[in-house]
Amino acid sequence: DTGVSQNPRHKITKRGQNVTFRCDPISEHNRLYWYRQTLGQGPEFLTYFQNEAQLEKSRLLSDRFSAERPKGSFSTLEIQRTEQGDSAMYLCASSLGWRGLINEQFFGPGTRLTVL
Amino acid sequence: GNSVTQMEGPVTLSEEAFLTINCTYTATGYPSLFWYVQYPGEGLQLLLKATKADDKGSNKGFEATYRKETTSFHLEKGSVQVSDSAVYFCAYTGTASKLTFGTGTRLQVTL
Numbered sequence: 423d424t425g426v427s428q429n430p431r432h433k434i435t436k437r438g439q440n441v442t443f444r445c446d447p448i449s450e451h452n453r454l455y456w457y458r459q460t461l462g463q464g465p466e467f468l469t470y471f472q473n474e475a476q477l478e479k480s481r482l483l484s485d486r487f488s489a490e491r492p493k494g495s496f497s498t499l500e501i502q503r504t505e506q507g508d509s510a511m512y513l514c515a516s517s518l519g520w521r522g523l524i525n526e527q528f529f530g531p532g533t534r535l536t537v538l
Numbered sequence: 539g540n541s542v543t544q545m546e547g548p549v550t551l552s553e554e555a556f557l558t559i560n561c562t563y564t565a566t567g568y569p570s571l572f573w574y575v576q577y578p579g580e581g582l583q584l585l586l587k588a589t590k591a592d593d594k595g596s597n598k599g600f601e602a603t604y605r606k607e608t609t610s611f612h613l614e615k616g617s618v619q620v621s622d623s624a625v626y627f628c629a630y631t632g633t634a635s636k637l638t639f640g641t642g643t644r645l646q647v648t649l
Contacts (some may be wrong), residue, residue: 426581453635464542464627464639465582478636513582517633527637529574529582 424448426530428514435504435537442500443533447516454497454528456489457513458482466515471497472519504537511535540565544628544640551618551647559613559643561602561628569630571595571611574639576625585613585626594629618647 427446434443447454453472457465466485469479471496483489484502486528501508511534513526544561545585551557563569573585573595591606600615611628628640 457637462641464629464641465637467638470635478585480636505595515582515637516637526584526587527575528584 426514426516426528428533430533431531432534434538436538437506438503440500440502441504441535442498443512445497448528451467451516453517453519454491456499458516459511459513460470462497479490507538509535509537540629540638542630542640544643546584549643550644553647553649554617557615557618559626560639561611563609563630565630567632569632572629573613574627574629575600584625597621612614619649620647623647
């Protein structure tokens with residue numbers, strides 16, 4: 423399967439713990455995005471990378487959140503000191519994009535986080 | 539601010555009925571517009587897109603026309619099937635690369 427993959431698919435943690443999610447994009451895609459989706463809502467943008475550079479971060483991304491894409495391939499999203507309000511589906515997407523060119527974003531299946 | 543507004547669901551239709559899901563957007567410039575679909579237990583998939591005014595996107599019998607004058611991108615299908623039951627999201631992207639989504643509309647098609 424050459425689609426976007428995310429691990430783990432489900433994560434249950436206790437409040438205050440740290441969690442890390444991984445996203446593997448489609449191999450030739452240079453852009454990678456993170457979104458968060460809560461129940462009954464559409465996905466909300468968190469951040470995106472072009473190659474290894476993090477080009478934009480939403481104000482939703484508090485200082486407890488950090489994302490990396492060290493070699494321009496896979497990415498990790500870490501949440502420190504989790505809170506119950508962090509419970510959501512975390513979606514990763516990738517695209518082949520260049521400045522001024524809008525290309526389709528392909529989404530992974532998501533990681534569902536539950537903070538107890 | 540920039541946003542997408544789509545009709546609230548759930549929308550319940552009988553098979554072979556006509557479908558319209560309304561979507562309007564507020565954005566500066568000339569955004570590209572999308573409809574994404576999320577089938578039960580699956581990830582988001584692009585259904586169709588339009589990148590400039592008056593463009594019509596189409597796929598799997600679904601259509602949507604980019605209407606700049608009314609800032610709308612309504613989704614239509616002439617005859618729905620049970621297999622079309624899913625959540626449909628309207629979205630746009632502008633000069634930044636991020637997608638801005640609506641809240642989604644759940645469609646339930648019954649026999």
